[in-house]
Amino acid sequence: MSLNKSFPYQLYLVISEEDCKGRDFLEVSKQAILGGVDIIQLREKKSSDQDFLNKAIRLKEITETYGIPLIINDNALVAKEVDAFGIHVGNNDIQPSVLRKNSFQNKMVGYSIEYLKQLESQEMMFSDYLGISPVFKTETKTDTVTEWGLEGLAIIRKLTEKPLVAIGNIHLGNAQQVIKSGADCIAVVSEICNAKDPQKAAFNLKNEINK
Numbered sequence: 001m002s003l004n005k006s007f008p009y010q011l012y013l014v015i016s017e018e019d020c021k022g023r024d025f026l027e028v029s030k031q032a033i034l035g036g037v038d039i040i041q042l043r044e045k046k047s048s049d050q051d052f053l054n055k056a057i058r059l060k061e062i063t064e065t066y067g068i069p070l071i072i073n074d075n076a077l078v079a080k081e082v083d084a085f086g087i088h089v090g091n092n093d094i095q096p097s098v099l100r101k102n103s104f105q106n107k108m109v110g111y112s113i114e115y116l117k118q119l120e121s122q123e124m125m126f127s128d129y130l131g132i133s134p135v136f137k138t139e140t141k142t143d144t145v146t147e148w149g150l151e152g153l154a155i156i157r158k159l160t161e162k163p164l165v166a167i168g169n170i171h172l173g174n175a176q177q178v179i180k181s182g183a184d185c186i187a188v189v190s191e192i193c194n195a196k197d198p199q200k201a202a203f204n205l206k207n208e209i210n211k
Helices: 025-035 049-064 078-079 095-100 116-120 122-126 149-159 175-180 198-209
Strands: 011-015 039-042 070-074 087-091 108-113 129-132 165-167 187-188
Touching: 011 025, 011 165, 011 198, 025 039, 025 049, 025 198, 039 049, 078 087, 078 108, 087 095, 087 122, 095 108, 095 122, 108 116, 108 122, 116 122, 116 149, 129 149, 149 165, 149 175, 175 187, 175 198, 187 198
Parallel strands: 011 039, 011 187, 039 070, 070 087, 087 108, 108 129, 129 165, 165 187
Antiparallel strands: none
């Protein structure tokens, strides 16, 4: 269970239409929320800005209905236009410090940590949570810099008090280990998007986190 009051989220769904492999990503999102997902990031790496925006608008209707924060991956334009709860950026994207100066002063900003040196950068100061990416190698992230493993996650936990969101091949069998190694929250893609029953998959993961 997350003990960080500034980040009261435990199960974080990262979703795209492509990840759902032909299924309605909006329905998958809805079922995941009903199962226990408490924050959602829309990641559309291959979509045009307009297509990304259209999807974000439709997804926000669902997240607002259920009171779930919507995070937009990388795209500041889409995040601003849809008035998302926040934005998540990587090491090669627009920096958190820049976002804070451009309409994101009061929005949540997540920042992916791909190597330890980043923990010494000023960007840490401008981020609300850190994405530890990936904990384990995964097909949904092909540009991996560091595979952190449980040991790497534990090291980062000792070096920062920032909320940690762990992502990368996390599933029912290792979710509890990831939490015990220092994550405040686990983020999943395939474990829910590819599940026959997304609601049940989310429910099982949430129970595992809270054991």
